[in-house]
Amino acid sequence: MKIRYIKSACVAVETKGVKILTDPWLVDGEYYGSWCHYPELQFDQDYFDGMDYIYISHIHPDHFSKKTFELLNKEIPVLIHQYASPFLKMNIERLGFKVTELPHSKKTELINGVTIEILAADNCNPELCAKFMGCGIVETKFKSTQIDSLAIISDGEHNVLNLNDCPYDLAEEAVSVVLKKYNSIDFLLVGYGGAGPYPQCFHLTDDERAQAEASKKLQFLSQGEKYIKLINPNFYMPFAGTYTLAGSLSELQNKRGVPELHEAVNHFLDSTVINQKQSKPVLLNTYEYFDLITQTQSKSYIPVNKKEKQTYITNVLSKRKLEYEYDDEPDMDALLDLVPAANKRMNAKREEINFVSDTSVLVKLKEALYVKLNFDGSDYEIIKSTEGISAFVEYDVSLKLLNRILKGPRYAHWNNAEIGSHIKFRRVPNTFERGLYHAMCFFHA
Numbered sequence: 001m002k003i004r005y006i007k008s009a010c011v012a013v014e015t016k017g018v019k020i021l022t023d024p025w026l027v028d029g030e031y032y033g034s035w036c037h038y039p040e041l042q043f044d045q046d047y048f049d050g051m052d053y054i055y056i057s058h059i060h061p062d063h064f065s066k067k068t069f070e071l072l073n074k075e076i077p078v079l080i081h082q083y084a085s086p087f088l089k090m091n092i093e094r095l096g097f098k099v100t101e102l103p104h105s106k107k108t109e110l111i112n113g114v115t116i117e118i119l120a121a122d123n124c125n126p127e128l129c130a131k132f133m134g135c136g137i138v139e140t141k142f143k144s145t146q147i148d149s150l151a152i153i154s155d156g157e158h159n160v161l162n163l164n165d166c167p168y169d170l171a172e173e174a175v176s177v178v179l180k181k182y183n184s185i186d187f188l189l190v191g192y193g194g195a196g197p198y199p200q201c202f203h204l205t206d207d208e209r210a211q212a213e214a215s216k217k218l219q220f221l222s223q224g225e226k227y228i229k230l231i232n233p234n235f236y237m238p239f240a241g242t243y244t245l246a247g248s249l250s251e252l253q254n255k256r257g258v259p260e261l262h263e264a265v266n267h268f269l270d271s272t273v274i275n276q277k278q279s280k281p282v283l284l285n286t287y288e289y290f291d292l293i294t295q296t297q298s299k300s301y302i303p304v305n306k307k308e309k310q311t312y313i314t315n316v317l318s319k320r321k322l323e324y325e326y327d328d329e330p331d332m333d334a335l336l337d338l339v340p341a342a343n344k345r346m347n348a349k350r351e352e353i354n355f356v357s358d359t360s361v362l363v364k365l366k367e368a369l370y371v372k373l374n375f376d377g378s379d380y381e382i383i384k385s386t387e388g389i390s391a392f393v394e395y396d397v398s399l400k401l402l403n404r405i406l407k408g409p410r411y412a413h414w415n416n417a418e419i420g421s422h423i424k425f426r427r428v429p430n431t432f433e434r435g436l437y438h439a440m441c442f443f444h445a
Helices: 045-049 087-093 126-133 168-181 206-231 247-255 261-269 306-315 332-337 339-352 399-407 414-419 434-440
Strands: 002-007 010-015 018-022 053-055 078-081 099-102 115-120 149-154 159-162 187-190 235-238 289-291 360-366 369-373 381-383 392-396 424-428
Touching (some): 078 087, 078 115, 339 369, 360 399, 399 414
Parallel strands (some): 078 099, 187 235
Antiparallel strands (some): 010 018, 149 159, 360 369, 369 381
């Protein structure tokens, strides 16, 4: 069995004549143009045409990349978790692919005795999801969320566990289910960094920013440590979230609090909680592989040269335009006409999750003009000043992108705009309320 690294969360598991491609994001410009690869990927059409299956863990564009799917052979079957909502399935099928939904935690035989088993990150336990989302009432009818899935691929001799972006507190139960079924994990694909908007998109002092970057790095590296300790694999490889910001957002690249891959491995090697004799790290460059039979890799890893990377960002990526920058400037009245329906939808979600807060969201339209969204049941307001508002989160986003978001998820979505670093935030006071951001994802017409 070979594990071949491609980019970010995309790897290929090759065994017994079967090739399974996971989460292919191979084209620059996801998240509305802001996420790119370094080094740039040279797309090998023949290699990807030879895949037998594609596994997609969840809906985020660096895992389900529509731009990449346009390059892939539509005859390759796609495997996903059987989520309660058909949203992911429908999006893939619209691109002309045949999708098979696999039941939670059911081992499915593919070809030549190779199997795959997909589990929802929350192990189909809605109480876990509610705890992670920080919301109040749990409605069990929702079953598994769309938040993520993990998968184990086996050929009967070797087992590869792919954790994708699964948060530890959410997925610990699902991982424990896997460990009871399989004697050992030979190769673990584990996350090492966070891809959200904090701290690079937030108004912070220099000291606050430095502290936030260090805290974020440690938070996600510690999560990786906990996974490696729990699973105790023979080999592990940190992966996923290896993105480089482009366009006008490239200046935020070094403020994200995300280490390079080799820095993550150095941290894990210094860990006192990982069994260093049992679990060995692996790093691979693009298209290189690790062979579980010989326990060797095709070529030694060459770490990223930070100076060369910064030169590429400055000379190439920073020159690119973001997707919405090609749009016409929206008419303010037409944009405001979308607000009542968006506020109604957002409030319905707020009530559904039983979230109430005195904190307001101020969506900035221009200097001295905001949409003030309230989370206490009162209606929205159009205001000209933040004066007198004691608790708020300001959302400052390009009006062109805001217009796309307000028109609905077919055009753009708040969550993807956040992950893509397109929104500038200001929090007064600087506290985090998870339910607020969850409800805001539904602020669209």
